[in-house]
Amino acid sequence: MVKFSKELEAQLIPEWKEAFVNYRQLKKYIKNIKLKRLLNQSQPPQQTFGRSIFDSLRFVINKLYNSHNDNNMQDFIQVKKTITEESEEVYETELAQLFVEEDEVQVFFAKLDGELNKVNQFYKKQEIEFVERGEILNKQLNILLDLKQLLSNTRRKNHSLRPSNTEIFPHSPGQRSESVGKRKNLSDSEVSEMDEVISTLERNGLSFVNSAMRVKTKKGKPQTAIRIDIPATTPTAVTSMLWEDLVNSPMKAAGCGGEVFNKRKIQCAEKMIRSAFVELYKGLDLLKTYSSLNMVAFTKILKKFDKVSCQKASTNYLKEVKRSHFISSDKVVRLMDEVECTFTKHFTNNDRKRAMKFLRPQQQPKASHMVTFLVGLSTGCSVSLCCVYVILAHLCGIFSPNTEQAYMDAVYPVSSVFVLLSLHLFMYGCNLYMWKSTRINHNFIFEFSPSTALRHRDAFLMCTTLMTTVFGAMVMHLLLRAAGFSPSQVDAIPGILFLFFVGLLICPFDIFYRPTRFCFIRVIRNIACSPFYKVLLVDFFMADQLTSQIPLLRHLETTGCHTFARVFKSHHPETCHSGRLYVEITYLISFLPYWWRALQCARRWFDDNDINHLANMGKYVSAMVAAGARVTYGRQDNNLWFAIVFITSGVATVYQLYWDFVKDWGFFNPNSKNPLLRDDLILKNKSIYYMSIALNVVLRVAWVETITHLNVGPVQRRLLDFFLASLEVIRRGHWNFYRLENEHLNNVGHFRAVKAVPLPFRDIDSDN
Structure with missing residues (x-):
């Protein structure tokens, strides 16, 4: 049977861990009470005369107490509730004479009171936030429904609208609609209907633009319609402009039924509000779980106290716990029901x-056990094929100094691409396993869907399958030669293999982890189109991965160059390794990830107006300078460029190490209780953090080998470059765990357990 403490650890919300009942600590207090009682019972009567008398009296009292019914239990424990000036409930326990002389019991109930007060205050705070969020969403939904109504009315009257700045509406809605009605010769009922719609929209927070729109109907008669402006609360000015021109969409072709509202933007607003309702419901469900788990924790710990103290003094305390706010309040349940009804009615057509x-x-x-089996099978196949390839390559003289350069140019780049990619997938699988083991909520941080998010076994399967295919193709290549x-x-063969995996990546069919593949493509698009997309954590996290895969990008360019040269006969393959264009592309690829x-x-x-982002940008600028200097030094081997490379790379490395440890990992906090680390650590063994610091430093300075120009053969040189590229991938996978650990702890510090969805409409009376 699983202990409740472990069950609680497995079920609690990681971001709210500090707000839960500290069950383990309360168990320690129970243990102290038990040890103290055992110690008292083992003492000889002659050495503790007063204590033995007290024990005898206690025994008599216990007997008398056990003979009473449960209505007299409250005489032993009195739980008082007081209301503070901030309208907060504060509980304090008073012990009867039975427990007055036992300090351990007093300490236990003092701690228990503190835990109850903590749970109540946190629950009430979260409840207020969710209720306020629900009210805001209801207002947003009302605005959306009114807009749809206005759009429906516009369609029904078959208006085709064109902006005009020549006419000004009067101040009040009634005057506006009356003025429009006179111009359009509308009936009184139509004017009244329009006035009602306008008033409803203004009550919901819409502001009107002082201009009119002059349009032409199919008969060619000019008419006037109302134009409104919908401000936005989205975080950026770019997205604010999206809603600013909601009713200023371009005219459609004549006769196509042009509309005052852009239907696509209305649908986008509906999607945002729908997502906000989903997140609200998720938060309410988490708060409901929080309440039930804490109630069980209080019940369990008080039962342990009863067992140790041989009393039933917890009955009265549990009654007060059940009367407390986090149990007695029904606002969360009622709000969940309201959200369900609202969502069902307006977003799923009562389904x-x-x-x-x-x-x-x-x-x-x-x-699935099948995934585990396939991982083991593909791992064995890839290892076997790797051994076969090494033996065949040795027999064919591939590793000898006289090996054919053409073979290395054709095979090495594409094989390096897939091997480095497989290594990165393997490291990511290790990250997923560690994040799951340490309860780091990576799906919430990356905003991944839990139903389609990649798991560590899936990452290992992708890695091993990729390696099996690559080594199989390399063995086949040698055998055919x-x-x-x-x-x-x-x-x-290498080009075909490359095109096959590109086709698999963009394959639209639901095979081989399509949600993950499409998410990867979407993130790469956001990175390549920087800075035109709002930057999410998954975007800059992936961009950081690309900065560690510059050798892979270079090999990818070489592979593509060879593929086009051989398939399309566009150029000679030798131009992929020499010439001015090759040098320019080398500079571009070395700069591009840092530039993004x-x-x-x-x-x-x-977006955030945070100066730290500019300081972080300086880190990547220094890395670009260092990368450019190293590429130039590879072409101009002299003392001047050696000094430039050493200085620029040294400055960039120090900059990067500082940012790794202080900003990304949160280490080197001078006021931390853990020297050179931070206060909160997820891993229990602190020595792992110190070893990780040392390892990160060593792997960060691995660039020193690239400027030594060791006298080795071409094959050994390529193998050495591949080894250094692999070390950088390993360093990045090692960096990933601590980066996300720090992000998770920041979420825990702010109790962020649900996503904050931006809303499309702004209240005209609000400053936010």
Whole structure:
């Protein structure tokens, strides 16, 4: 049977962990009470005369107490509730004479009171926030429904609208609609209907623009309609402009039924409000779980106290716990019911089953044994094929100094791409496993759907399958060469393999983790289009991964160059390794990941107005300078460029190490109780953190080897470059765990357990 403490650890909300009952600490107090009683019972009567008398009296009292019914239990424990000036409930326990002389019991109930007060205050605070959020969402929904009504009325009257700044509406809604009605010769009922719609919209917070729109109907008669402006609360000025021109959409073609409202933006507003309702429901469900788990914790710990003290003094305390706010309040349950009804009615056309799929999405299914079996099978196959390839390569003389350069140019780049990618997937799988083991809520941080998010076994399966395919293709390539096939035909195998995986990546069919593949493509698009997209955590996290995969990007460019040269006959393959264009592309690829990351920092500074983002951008600028200097030094090997490379790379490395430890990992806090670390640590063994600091420093300075220019052969040189690139991938995977650990602890510090969804409409009386 699983102990409740472990069950509680497994079920509690990680971001609210500090707000839960500290069950383990309360158990320690219970243990202290038990040890103290055992110690008293083991003492000889002659040494503790007063104590033995007290024990005898206690024994008599216990007997008398046990003979009474439960109505007299409250005589032993009195729980008083007081209301503070801030309208907060504060509980304090007074012990009867039975327990007065036992300090351990007093300490236990003092701690228990503190835990009860903590739970109540946190619950009440979260409840108030969710109720306020629900009221805001209801207002947003009312605005959306009124807009739809106005759009429906516009369609019904078959208006085609065109902006005009020549006419000004009067101040009040009634005057506006009356003025419009006179111009349009509308009936009194139509004017009244329009006035009602306008008034409803203004009550919901819409402000009107002082202009009119002059349009032409199909008969060619000019008419006038109302134009409104809908401000936004989205975090950026760019998205604010999206809603500012909601009713200023371009005219559609004549006769196509042009509308005052852009239908696509109305649908976008509906999607935002729907997502906000889903997050509200999720938060309410978490708060309901919080209440039930804490109630069980109080019940369990008080039962343990009864067992140790041989009393039933907890009965009265449990009555007060059940009367406390976090148990007695029904606001959360009622609000959940309201959200269910509202969501079912307005977003799923009264289809409750479909509504609950949104509100309670399917959790991630349990790991399949088939996935585990396939991981083991593909791992064994990849290792076996790797050994076969090494033996064949040795027999064919691939590792000898006289090896054919054409073979290395055709095979090495594409194999390096897939091996480095597989290594990165393996490290990511290790990250997923560690994040799950330490209860770091990575799906919430990355805003991944729990039902489709990648698991560590899936990452390992992708890694091992990729490696099996690559090593199989490399073995086949060597066998065909040894069989006497034409090199031009055999060398097409790496290109075919490359095109196959590109096709699999963009495959629209629901096979081989389509949600993950499409998410990857979407994130890469956001990175490549920086700074035009708002930067999310998953975007800059992936961009950081790309800065560690510059060798992979270089090999990817070489692979693409060879593929086009052999398939489309556009150029000679030798131009992929020499010439001015090759040098320019090398500079571009060395700069591009850092450039994207710097643009993301600039965009985040523009959105958040935080100077730290500009400082972070400086880190990537220094990395670009160092990367450019190293590329130039590879072409101009002299003392001047050696000094430039050493200085620029040294400055960039110090900058990066500072940012890794202080900003990304949160270490080197001078006021921390853990020297050189931070106060909160997820891993219990602190020595792991110190070893990680040392390892990160060593792997950060691995660039020193690239400027030493060791006298080795071309094959050994490429193997050494591949080894250094692999070390950088390992360093990045190592960095990922502590980066997300720090992000998780920041969420815990602010109790962020649900996503804050921006809303499309702004209240005209609000400053936010």
